[in-house]
Amino acid sequence: MADDKRTQSLMDKVWNFFTSLKLAITVLIxxxxxxxxxxxxxxNQPMEKYQQVYTDASVRIMDALNLFDMYHxxxxxxxxxxxxxxxxxxxIDRLPRVVKxxxxxxxxxxxxxxxxxxxxxxxxxxxxxxxxxxxxAEAMGKEIGKPRVxxxxxxxxxxAESGVVSxxxxxxxxxxxxxxxxxxxxxxxxxxxxYANIPEGGSVRQIPTRGGTRPVDxxxxxxxxKFSLTFYNDKFGNPTQQPKEYASDLSIIENGRExxxxxxxxxxxxQYKGIWFYQSSYGPTGAATAQVAVVDPAGGPxxxxxxxxxxxxxxxxxxxxxxxxxxxxxxxxxPALLVVLEKPGQPPAQVWLPQGKPDVDRKRNDRYFFxxxxxxxxxxxxxxxxxDPGVNVVWVGCTLMVIGIIIxxxxxxxRLWIRLAPSADGRVEIVLAGAASRNRxxxxxxxxxxxxxxxxxxx
Amino acid sequence: xxxxxLFDLTTLLFGAASVCYVAALYGKKDTIARxxxxxxxxxxxTSTAAIGVRWAESYKMGIGRIPVTNLYxxxxxxxxxxxxxxxxxxxxxxxxTFGAFVMPIAFITMVFAFTNESSIQPLVPALxxxxxxxxxxxxxxxxxxxxxxxxxxxxxxxxxxxxxxKSDGGVIGLFPPxxxxxxxxxxxxxxxxxxxxxxxxxxxxxxxxxxxxxWSWDPKETWSLIVWLVYAAFLHARITRGxxxxxxxxxxxVGFLATIMCYLGVNLVLSGLHSYGGS
Ligand code: HEM
Numbered sequence: 001m002a003d004d005k006r007t008q009s010l011m012d013k014v015w016n017f018f019t020s021l022k023l024a025i026t027v028l029i030x031x032x033x034x035x036x037x038x039x040x041x042x043x044n045q046p047m048e049k050y051q052q053v054y055t056d057a058s059v060r061i062m063d064a065l066n067l068f069d070m071y072h073x074x075x076x077x078x079x080x081x082x083x084x085x086x087x088x089x090x091x092i093d094r095l096p097r098v099v100k101x102x103x104x105x106x107x108x109x110x111x112x113x114x115x116x117x118x119x120x121x122x123x124x125x126x127x128x129x130x131x132x133x134x135x136x137a138e139a140m141g142k143e144i145g146k147p148r149v150x151x152x153x154x155x156x157x158x159x160a161e162s163g164v165v166s167x168x169x170x171x172x173x174x175x176x177x178x179x180x181x182x183x184x185x186x187x188x189x190x191x192x193x194x195y196a197n198i199p200e201g202g203s204v205r206q207i208p209t210r211g212g213t214r215p216v217d218x219x220x221x222x223x224x225x226k227f228s229l230t231f232y233n234d235k236f237g238n239p240t241q242q243p244k245e246y247a248s249d250l251s252i253i254e255n256g257r258e259x260x261x262x263x264x265x266x267x268x269x270x271q272y273k274g275i276w277f278y279q280s281s282y283g284p285t286g287a288a289t290a291q292v293a294v295v296d297p298a299g300g301p302x303x304x305x306x307x308x309x310x311x312x313x314x315x316x317x318x319x320x321x322x323x324x325x326x327x328x329x330x331x332x333x334x335p336a337l338l339v340v341l342e343k344p345g346q347p348p349a350q351v352w353l354p355q356g357k358p359d360v361d362r363k364r365n366d367r368y369f370f371x372x373x374x375x376x377x378x379x380x381x382x383x384x385x386x387x388d389p390g391v392n393v394v395w396v397g398c399t400l401m402v403i404g405i406i407i408x409x410x411x412x413x414x415r416l417w418i419r420l421a422p423s424a425d426g427r428v429e430i431v432l433a434g435a436a437s438r439n440r441x442x443x444x445x446x447x448x449x450x451x452x453x454x455x456x457x458x459x
Numbered sequence: 460x461x462x463x464x465l466f467d468l469t470t471l472l473f474g475a476a477s478v479c480y481v482a483a484l485y486g487k488k489d490t491i492a493r494x495x496x497x498x499x500x501x502x503x504x505t506s507t508a509a510i511g512v513r514w515a516e517s518y519k520m521g522i523g524r525i526p527v528t529n530l531y532x533x534x535x536x537x538x539x540x541x542x543x544x545x546x547x548x549x550x551x552x553x554x555x556t557f558g559a560f561v562m563p564i565a566f567i568t569m570v571f572a573f574t575n576e577s578s579i580q581p582l583v584p585a586l587x588x589x590x591x592x593x594x595x596x597x598x599x600x601x602x603x604x605x606x607x608x609x610x611x612x613x614x615x616x617x618x619x620x621x622x623x624x625k626s627d628g629g630v631i632g633l634f635p636p637x638x639x640x641x642x643x644x645x646x647x648x649x650x651x652x653x654x655x656x657x658x659x660x661x662x663x664x665x666x667x668x669x670x671x672x673x674w675s676w677d678p679k680e681t682w683s684l685i686v687w688l689v690y691a692a693f694l695h696a697r698i699t700r701g702x703x704x705x706x707x708x709x710x711x712x713v714g715f716l717a718t719i720m721c722y723l724g725v726n727l728v729l730s731g732l733h734s735y736g737g738s
Contacts, residue, residue, distance in 0.1 A: 021699045025692050032688035032717075039678040039725070071676045184674075193672065232581045233521065242581055266584040267669050278671045386671030394673060398660040405653045441642055 107159040109417035169408030176401035183393030198224040248381040281382030291373035319343035413437035465509035470569035472502035480558030492555035534572035540603035560610035590665030598658030604651030609715030612708035682721035
């Protein structure tokens with residue numbers, strides 16, 4: 001027996017520990033304070049970087065405490081587990097009591113209850129008890145809600161309430177936290193984050209993932225049809241170096257067929273089969289090439305060339321042409337290309353070809369003349385790839401959290417009791433009492449008004 | 460530009476209002492405080508107009524975006540929110556002594572904004588999102604509520620100390636009773652907390668839409684979580700016996716310091732994705 005009692009009390013102690021609000025406050029504060037470290041110490045950097053910044057001894061200590069990846073460290077996760085256990089125990093401990101209050105409200109205003117309530121008033125009225133019951137039932141209906149009537153011999157109790165749901169706001173909020181955690185775990189276990197760099201015209205089937213695990217094989221292909229980049233203009237309308245938008249025209253190809261095509265930009269991703277592709281970065285593929293048209297003055301265009309910088313290109317029956325310089329604004333008239341023309345047995349000739357004047361080279365009276373059609377730069381698009389089957393669970397949790405907090409804070413469970421009893425002097429004694437689960441100051445004012453109104457009710 | 464001049468005017472008005480409220484407190488003259496209120500209302504009009512003008516001017520420049528995307532704009536938006544939230548509280552509680560503790564926060568913020576680059580800059584692609592509006596507006600209403608709460612918490616601490624000493628004269632005697640102050644510290648947080656929660660959630664939704672990760676523990680996110688945890692601790696402390704009053708007031712002040720760290724410290728001291736404030 002005695003043994004039993006001791007284990008019982010130990011169990012009680014453990015239970016009390018896990019249901020206590022003090023633990024909750026402590027854990028919240030520990031979580032808050034410890035989180036600061038990870039914002040001061042840069043997370044997940046290569047070890048060499050830490051060794052440059054900190055002394056060897058402090059690197060060793062911080063590494064032992066997992067401070068370089070603290071939000072995924074065992075002790076931080078343990079804190080989160082403790083937090084969740086605390087929250088769950090607290091709910092298990094309290095929710096049944098609240099359900100009881102809600103399902104079996106105290107509908108009679110007995111002495112004990114009357115003493116425990118702060119807002120109580122009493123007065124007397126002449127007349128028949130039943131008539132007053134009716135009057136006050138009606139008045140209560142207007143203020144809070146239709147009252148329940150309980151008769152105990154010649155004493156009548158009226159009880160009305162409003163905003164019962166507010167009692168559950170806290171639990172909705174707490175539950176939402178658990179739901180968010182579940183969503184996060186599902187996402188971590190069953191999802192992945194990866195990236196893909198696709199050159200224009202190229203496609204990928206395999207996604208390298210972050211964290212070094214094996215790349216993921218897609219059961220479809222992602223192709224980048226085109227990448228485009230636009231810049232903001234300055235106040236004179238000339239383009240600046242500030243990117244305004246970068247966009248990738250993507251296609252999803254499944255079994256050799258294009259099943260989806262979309263132009264994505266930052267903040268507007270593409271989704272297929274639960275896998276999301278986000279525009280994240282870009283870069284050039286190789287060097288730019290200059291487009292040059294070769295024209296026969298008599299017979300029209302002969303061919304088009306793509307010149308890489310500095311590379312000699314042979315033109316059969318003519319010689320070679322080499323692009324050697326490019327200027328975005330040549331003598332104030334826009335982009336131009338400088339080419340060197342070499343013909344057998346002749347000194348090389350340098351010619352500027354402005355993009356805006358395709359015929360300017362004609363006046364050289366050569367066998368061919370050349371016109372510059374602009375620079376072409378190939379790009380690759382950098383995509384973030386993510387699959388997160390838990391994300392919708394997280395959004396459900398977030399929505400519930402906001403709803404729960406609003407219910408908890410801005411609704412109040414308001415209760416009003418009236419007891420009517422015949423008094424010794426032949427009149428009816430009326431006792432009015434009220435309680436609110438929150439915003440008591442506001443309810444006090446409301447109660448005062450009810451007091452005045454109810455006292456003024458006449459037969 | 461016109462908007463910047465209007466903001467400069469607002470700065471002066473906030474300064475004048477602060478002086479009025481403080482002077483009224485020391486001179487015990489309600490008329491001066493009433494002048495303070497009118498100045499606050501005028502400042503609300505000019506700053507709202509300034510935000511509107513700036514918005515319109517950004518469209519004229521072909522940039523077209525809500526003016527809350529760099530440090531200057533976020534500071535003036537914060538001061539704007541504090542002023543409006545304060546006017547609401549003053550009207551609701553019919554007490555002007557709060558002004559001496561809250562309006563200087565708005566004034567100092569504007570002076571700080573004044574020292575920052577104020578021209579309208581184009582948006583980098585990452586910030587071009589409708590989530591930006593929802594995110595910034597909810598966060599800043601939350602911050603403003605916390606600012607008011609902390610200002611009142613300071614009043615609470617002063618008043619409580621005076622009451623302990625059993626002397627009720629002087630400037631502090633004019634403060635509302637501790638019970639009302641304590642209540643207001645709490646009520647402001649009750650407004651701030653849901654907005655901060657919504658701010659964190661819209662931020663997460665946005666990050667998810669832009670990068671595919673709703674939470675990446677970058678310093679700004681983490682600090683917003685720290686702020687949130689401190690106020691969650693505050694709310695639970697309030698329902699535990701013995702944590703009303705003094706300790707709750709201290710937690711409110713700590714919460715606001717964390718808010719300032721989250722809002723400014725992260726950009727000025729630490730690094731991260733939200734680096735727009737640093738430039
Ligand atoms: C960050 C996490 C948490 C949030 C956002 C949160 C939110 C809330 C909110 C909004 C309230 C209502 C406060 C009020 O009525 O003034 C509340 C009450 C409460 N919370 Fe939490 N909570 C959290 C964590 C916890 C934890 C870990 C526990 C564990 C014991 C807990 C236990 C309680 C209790 C017992 C109440 C009072 C319920 C009542 O009024 O009967 N909370 N919580």
